[in-house]
Amino acid sequence: MVPTPANADLKIAVIGGGTGSFTLLSGLKEYTSSLTALVNMADDGGSTGLLRDELGVLPPGDVRQCLVALSDAPKLRDLFNYRFEEGSLKGHAFGNLFLTALEKMTGDFAEGVEVAAEVLNISGRVDPITLTNVTLMMKTKSHGEVKGEFLIGESDLGGERPEMWLEPEAGLNPKAQTAIKEADIVVIAPGNLYGSLAPALIVPGVGEALAASKALKVYICNLVTKPGQTDGYSVSDFASEIERLAGRDFLDAVVFNTRQPDKNLLKKYAGAGELAVAYDMAKLENASYQAFGADLLAGTIWENTSKSDPMAAARTLIRHDPIVTARSIIELYSNRTNED
């Protein structure tokens, strides 16, 4: 897969969390050196959650994944993603400890990110969407208030579209605001809608910044639904929730996958309650944004590295192809520019 010619000056900001941003950044970095990852800062599960609980630091996990995506230092990339497997360090990703130690040492999470960025020799920038130490909050009729990203991600919403906010009220990181303002393209990454995209989109000021920015604003729609959370959501449902959470209709384009994944694979996913996201072309043609369907699936067979999770092998198979997805974004932008 050879990228189309790069426009190294194209300023692209990617808003999201961990895996979805990782995929997009990995692809987009082949097209530009002016990438900025704006990262959700409400994660409170796993290694990240333990570090927040014990040391009161900001969540390092998603920032780490974005740094790794943009890194040009193979050994250190692997080191940052290395997880200890035994003893009292078990489960901690090394990169999380790196960011945590720097934050504790300097008292400044953002400075830690800068040092990590230098060590990892990244192209582009990684900026937390907020530097406030926030907790994600959700309210639904059936659950009342639910506190914390991990629990929210586990909640069965039964089709309800939840009210969501951050506590305490988050301040938009000025560097994130600038990145959105100055971008040529802002991409909303695919990801867990309420657990991972919401905490970035609901930071006060993000919706306003998106609406005010002259960038092309594109959402890369999820490939499958999440059981209990987005069951039955079509492409337009995802898009309208993205805009509802940001409090603004800001999307210029939505890119969605049109290729059906392999039948056996779909069966495995269906067994776990995950279904391919449907699209209704008639509806999408009348949307306020341009809907762009394409074959976005990765053809590569990913390795199952988690013995404890038999779904992992299958789950990694329905993934966005980083290069193809990135190219679709660049093409959308080029076409728009040419039409102007």
Added chain:
Amino acid sequence: MVPTPANADLKIAVIGGGTGSFTLLSGLKEYTSSLTALVNMADDGGSTGLLRDELGVLPPGDVRQCLVALSDAPKLRDLFNYRFEEGSLKGHAFGNLFLTALEKMTGDFAEGVEVAAEVLNISGRVDPITLTNVTLMMKTKSHGEVKGEFLIGESDLGGERPEMWLEPEAGLNPKAQTAIKEADIVVIAPGNLYGSLAPALIVPGVGEALAASKALKVYICNLVTKPGQTDGYSVSDFASEIERLAGRDFLDAVVFNTRQPDKNLLKKYAGAGELAVAYDMAKLENASYQAFGADLLAGTIWENTSKSDPMAAARTLIRHDPIVTARSIIELYSNRTNED
């Protein structure tokens, strides 16, 4: 303190453990860029001991200190020495976690050291004296066998000169052997004689390598005695124990301090059983090595960073001055060369 002109090509190897090697390397790096730290690998206390116990890795602590001494990256130096203060990570120096994660990831401690050396932008090299996962062993009449560097360091020897060995038998790291062979100067750093220098000197092959090397071999004698271990040891006692442990008479020179530390300071040290090391000039003049006495004390007041240890402030005050001590070594070498 301005260094005398450097001889950037002078090959110097420093054998030792943590703090003593740190001091010497910090000074010597002003005089040459061809420094090699050869590090004791039997440490089993504190953060290092816990990582060895839980993860089966080689001891990172002393290697970390030597890397930091040779580093030219201020922020990363501080990060490597940063210790977590709370939670399940409490007590771990970040640099120890760095070396441990790399060893677990690559299966090769030496490769981890290379990566750390690159990240820390060190001048010179740091090589473990052995890559065998060893335990320090000691035998005395009063204690029988004592296992492990930490316990050995705590044992009251009552004046006995202990039998010492490593289990399993250690292989001399070929890179350490080459460094000793090719050095212009080999320095034995000051340090805990039985707990820190012995485990380096008793590695099979070290004594032979030292005896065979054409380098100037210098021991920088400790400043104070250690209660229960080296009580009453004079400069010549330390030197003869160094040679006994290495199994060879190899020393060309011993550098010792002649300035009495401040009286109040000495009192504090005496309260903890630590006395200034005495020297008998008549005896030293007849020694098989050249004895070189000088004012080696650091004049700087060091900061007490340990609230839990009221001795820390005092203890840090009787220290070798890195530059003065390094210069004394360089001068010894220059004089010898001129006499040739």
